Amino acid sequence: MAIIDFFRNIFTSEKRAFQFDPSNMLSGSGSGVPVNNDTALTFSAVWAAIRILSESVAQLPISLIEREENGDKINRSNHPLYNLLHNKPNEYITYFSFMQKIMFDLCLNGNSYVQIERNGAGRPIALYPIDFDKVEIRQLEDKYFYFNTITGEAIEYEEMLHFKIMTQDGMLGMSPIETCANSISWGLGLETYGNSYFQNGAKVSGVLETDRALSTEAIDRLRNSFDNNYSKIGDANKTLILEEGLKFNTISMSNEASQFLSSRQFSIEEICRIFNVPPHMLADLSKSSFSNIQEQSREFVQYSLMPYLAMIEQEMTNKLFKKNEYGKLFVEFNTNALLRGNPKDRAEYYRTMLNIGAISINEIRQKENMNRVDVGDNLFMQMNMSTVENIAGGIKEESEELIIEE
Secondary structure (H helix, E strand, C coil): CHHHHHHHHHCCCCCCCCCHHHHHHHHHHHHHHHCCCCHCCCCHHHHHHHHHHHHHHHHCCEEEECCCCCCEECCCCCCCCHHHHHHCCCCCHHHHHHHHHHHHHHHHHHEEEEEEEECCCCCCEEEEEEEEHHEEEEEEEEEEEEEEEECEEEEEEEEEEEEECCCCCCCCCHHHHHHHHHHHHHHHHHHHHHHHCCCCCCCCCCCCCCCCCCCHHHHHHHHHHHHHHHHHHHHCCCCCCCCCCCCCCCCCHHHHHHHHHHHHHHHHHHHHHHHCCCCCHHCCCCCCCCCHHHHHHHHHHHHHHHHHHHHHHHHHHHHCCHHHHHHEEEEEEECCCCCCCHHHHHHHHHHHHHCCCCCCCCHHHHCCCCCCCCCCCCCCCCCCCCHHHHHHHHHHHHHHHHHHEE
16 A cells, blocks of 8 residues: 555544554655654654753853863853853843753754854854744855845854754754654654544444344444444443444454554654654653663763764854953863762762862862862872882882891
8 A cells, every 4th residue: 555545544534443554654755744843843752852952951051161271170250251151142031041942943953043242342242043944054255154034134154153963064954854854754644643543532442243234324323323422532431332233342452553552662762863862761661771771861961962062162162252262261061960970879989089189079069069168179198099109119218227227
């Protein structure tokens, strides 16, 4: 059966037994359901994946860091850009909404645009997100410009933050929705198919049998009776009244129905692969356990969020700072809270780092969102630890003392 016929049969008004054959769907490119940003968001797995990515990045604190000549990093909360990035990018939105908008556009289109407004000294004073479908990149001679298709404004390359993922030419990102339209269409088709089936509502799945010949009028009357009394969701578990010598034989869930559920599960896994989100974060715990969820969550930060964060950090660092600040100041997300693991693992890590003098008590307290304490900046090291050279020197000195005593 052709794929278009398969879905045409789904939406016929005639109620029918549940039948599903995944091979029919595999015979074409997708389910035939049109895929665009709006329809893709109606697929719950797509919505959940984009929401998780957007909110995960939006909740991360962002800092302005100055790197000193000795390599130390200082948080520059007194820098003019700090409030712009950390609290309020412009007069209309908060930092959370700002980052959420950036990630939302990236997940849908692969591109996100933010126009920079500067003061007379060239310092950014506001950041305004622009919808990705209202911006074009145009080339004039040897320079690239961003063109606002609504206002007709040409914006210089340095005056637009352009975040992009999976770029082939270095200029434009690739849309996950467009690139993986077939997989998303498959999922949408399954959702629509399931909705069409369950709209019948009746929990009684079976056939009516009789040894008597029924007239056309009797058949129509029985069909209308079933449609009026047992076809809605609220009609489930009603008492079934039969006449004309009819017998009702129930039918258990068929192999086709089981295949439908398996295919729906597969479509959710496809969305997880597209957006690189662990299945358990989309409420799919079929392959998760208590022991591996924590590791999957850390991998989500490392392999899913980190590429987004690195791309955003680099674009902001390249275009928001003044020329005399290049190489000294940079933007950095703080992911410590997401990567720190469970309390037992953190305690063991801190103990080890403290004993070798790598971190101070106040550094530990800062990572745990605790206030500083007096003398908490001191570094400690165990007395029984020393360098190989010092140990060798100590043995030599002891040998010389023994010789002198003898």
